[in-house]
Amino acid sequence: MSGSTFVPPRPATCAPSRAARELGLRRNEFTLAVRLGRIRTVPDEGGGGGRRVERAEIDRLRAQDGFPETLRERVRVVGTAEGAALMGIPAGRFTRLARLGLLVPVRLYLNRYRAVVWLYLAEELRQFAACAENAHLLKGRTPETLRGQLAAGVDLRARNWRGRHLGFLLREAEGPWARAGAVAVLLAPVEIADVVKDPYERAQLNRFRSAPSDHGAPGSPSAHLAEHLMTAHDSDEADWLRSELAHAVQEARDHSPAPRPAARHTAPARRPAAHHAHPVPPTAARHAVAAARPASPPPPRDHKGEPGATRPARGLRAWLHRRRPRPAEV
The missing domain is CATH 1.10.10 (Arc Repressor Mutant, subunit A)
Structure with missing residues (x-):
């Protein structure tokens, strides 16, 4: 159309960083708003594994009275x-x-x-x-x-913070194994191993059991402190979490068993091949027959001076002897 400007359609969803800018929130404020349920997110259908914000959700928040001050005050x-x-x-x-x-x-x-x-x-x-x-x-x-x-x-500050953080994780969990992994976050590895005996199920839990990502870089003092505070140490709290973990793992197991490596199929023992008679070439057959035939006795030796010893005719004499006519018998 002449005189009109093409306006590309807006994407149906946007990344969290883009949504935070459009809502006038700092990144930590946006994260807290999502965890508190102030901002609704949807799974990333592009395969990234994260969360995205629908454009309709951003429009809804921007249309509220007092935006953006009211939204920021709710997560202050x-x-x-x-x-x-x-x-x-x-x-x-x-x-x-x-x-x-x-x-x-x-x-x-x-x-x-x-x-x-x-x-x-x-x-x-x-x-x-x-x-x-x-x-x-x-x-x-x-x-x-x-x-x-x-x-x-x-x-009870640390304990209540753990309980609140568990609520955040359960709100974001998708699927029974993710919910079981959320409970496992608050338990020490030795406690998890005592509840979940199967190593493949523990490996599945570890896929969803991660330390808080917003409390310092991995290995930093803040990260170590957050990991220590995240772990339940009181016996009554740990016992309750162990019970919750066992129940969550059972639900996850019933829904979809933990993946296991494919069973190795060992090849059956090969039976010795039957020996079939193969056609033997003529020359080889002659040699084989000759080798199998008993050896002929050697011809009698011609000992000179021995009585009765005769020498066989050879050469021309033998041929003339064979050609000479034999006398008729009387």
């Missing part, structure tokens, strides 16, 4: 000091509430002193402070039962 995270100020309580009380498991961290990082810094969703902190049932926890003296737990050294 704060530390202890900022969280305490947001809730209107001292930082010490905030830490005690977090240790008791009443405030659940959503992320962590290692500061320059290699100390763990827990991060919390600002949205959840505001909701906790606004709930009338929690008023006695924000003001006045901490209840006696809670003070006893604190005195005993209870600290």
Whole structure:
């Protein structure tokens, strides 16, 4: 058509990096939004094995009131000091509430002193402070039962973070083996081996059992710390996870058994070939017959001087002797 400009159709989905830019989010904010279910993703049908964002999902989020500030506020995270100020309580009380498991961290990082810094969703902190049932926890003296737990050294921050991370992994898991691998992430290898005896099933689990990818480069102190915090150490938590893993593996096994190497088929022992009689060439046959024939006795030796010894006629004499006519018998 003259006077018209061709506009190529937009792709139905886009990569996470592109979606984050269009939504005005940093990469860690985008990752958290996906894990929290704020942004819906779909499997990558191109075979890349990752996740993509549909164009319709981006349009839906961009059409919301207050975009992009409202979306960024929903995934905003704060530390202890900022969280305490947001809730209107001292930082010490905030830490005690977090240790008791009443405030659940959503992320962590290692500061320059290699100390763990827990991060919390600002949205959840505001909701906790606004709930009338929690008023006695924000003001006045901490209840006696809670003070006893604190005195005993209870600290549920890491455990609650593991539980939240497990929820993230289960939300992203596709298939029963991926769900079983998500549970296995929180267990030490020795615990997994004790629950899953089959080595091929453990290898299948390891395909989906990976350390958090957003807590430092592999081998770094942050990665080692995240791996340590990711592993359940309390006996009651580990026992619960072992039970969940056994159940998840059984479901995965019923759905699709773990792949195994193809059985080696050994070739059957070869039977000795029967010896068939082959036609023997004429010359070889003559030699074979001659070799099999008993040796003829040697001709009598002609000993001179022995009585009765005669010498056979040879040459012309023998021929003339054969040609001479024999006398008629009377």
